[in-house]
Amino acid sequence: MKFIDEVKITLASGRGGQGCVSYRRESLMPRGGPDGGDGGKGGDVIIRTSRHINSLVDLRQNKKYSAQSGQMGSGRQKSGQNGEDLVLIVPEGTIIRNMDGEIIVDMTGIKEHVMLKGGRGGKGNEFFKSSVNQAPDYAQPGEDGEEIDVKLELKLIADVGIIGFPNAGKSTLISRISAAKPKIADYPFTTLTPNLGVVKAGDYSSFVVADIPGLVKGAHSGVGLGIQFLKHIERTRLFIHLVDASGLSGRDPMQDFEDINNELKMYDQTNKDKEGFFPLSTRPQFVVLNKVDTLSEDQLVKLKNNFKKITDKEPMAISAVTGKNIKELVTELSRMILQTEEEVK
Ligand SMILES: Nc1nc2c(ncn2[C@@H]2O[C@H](COP(=O)(O)OP(=O)(O)OP(=O)(O)O)[C@@H](O)[C@H]2O)c(=O)[nH]1
Ligand SMILES: [Mg+2]
Known part of the structure; x- marks a missing residue:
């Protein structure tokens, strides 16, 4: 007797954007200081509940759900845009387990849960400027996002x-x-x-x-x-x-x-x-x-x-x-x- 709706999916948060290496270039300042901006943060994976859906059927459309990556920083200290969060809407009462069957979160009575954090954006070279290094020629890469395989299950209640x-x-x-x-x-x-x-x-x-x-x-x-x-x-x-x-x-x-x-x-x-x-x-x-x-x-x-x-x-x-x-x-x-x-x- 199957009273449980079940779906296996992979979730991935976004990677942080790469920091930028750049130098100011203005007509009166041929060799300006570093001005590379930071990369944007990767998007989080957020699970949100809704009373208006009552099955996991919509999540069967894809095997993998990914949040957006952050964008690269750019010159003039411009930070890259943050990646958009991925919001998965599930019915109230959905239980999320890892592949070993352990419960990660039970969405009963919970409105929203941040499942995976997006990676931090890398610092641009402007950040590394110091008295001993006034023109750093490096920047940080963005941090990787996280990825996890999960099993969602829901006790079905017949309408x-x-x-x-x-x-x-x-x-x-x-x-x-x-x-x-x-x-x-x-x-x-x-x-x-x-x-x-x-x-x-x-x-x-x-x-x-x-x-x-x-x-x-x-x-x-x-x-x-x-x-x-x-x-x-x-x-x-x-x-x-x-x-x-x-x-x-x-x-x-x-x-x-x-x-x-x-x-x-x-x-x-x-x-x-x-x-x-x-x-x-x-x-x-x-x-x-x-x-x-x-x-x-x-x-x-x-x-x-x-x-x-x-x-x-x-x-x-x-x-x-x-x-x-x-x-x-x-x-x-x-x-x-x-x-x-x-x-x-
Ligand atoms: N001609 C015709 N036969 C149908 C129709 N719907 C179901 N049947 C037939 O009726 C028989 C019984 O169908 P089931 O769906 O098993 O009936 P049920 O109500 O589930 O029966 P129980 O499980 O015994 O309670 C089968 O031989 C079906 O092919 C229909 O619309 N037209
Ligand atoms: Mg029957």
Whole structure:
């Protein structure tokens, strides 16, 4: 069961700029004194946390992240520009380890951490001028930056939980919208333990979806795999209620929907006294009809209307197999997550 997002990267701070060797040259002063400026400082590597990202997926784009080097000093005592810092934004709670697995820093509750200092800039020859050496012809090189291989890890907390009957296509859906590769098969209870997947919803945002084993009527009293897995999605902001619209199971999609909601109510009943428990039956649900590739247009319209009558909102119709409306689903989910974020604030 992989509940940890992990990425290995190399970080490098910037090298200091070289000091400059230079002499004043002015018309009345053919052999002026030394005026070589100092090199600029190399950029630091800074780790900063943000509440707005919740996975390490964006850091997978590169293997190495480097801060800028400082620039060389120049004549007339001009210092070189400092290299720009490299700021890596990570989710709160990211743990950074070295390759031996030792924790370098745990970013829980920390806003910013300077991971690597940039190298100092070298002194220019003006600095070395003294009474015994009025025209030093040397300057310092810049100090090297630092480099380190690190492993970032983050305990994933799911934003969205997928609930539904066995065989509804929950695992197929998560494999469509994330890099998760759960087992998919045409029989109930294929998924025995939850799967998590990180869904990219744009250039800078992502969210985490959990696929849990299917529920059946009577799950609260131990039928099927029972309701034990619901605890994994207790903290999600919303649920995708995935309904098998095909009717191939021999069951009725509307009845399935009601049965699952009843199980949520039973779960709430059992857990209502637990400290910090948030009821599941009142969690926002996004009703999604899956396998609509097996329905005619008429059948689909009818089914959608029936759902609309009991939920007040038209369900989204997708096919996890053909990909129909999958992009729209991801867009709508990220919109809904943002909305719940606003409500929390
Ligand atoms: N025709 C059609 N078949 C689908 C669709 N989505 C999933 N399936 C099929 O339905 C079967 C069950 O899919 P899974 O993704 O394993 O279902 P699940 O909800 O994860 O099932 P459990 O893990 O047993 O709870 C597989 O044979 C899938 O290929 C769809 O959109 N259209
Ligand atoms: Mg499954």
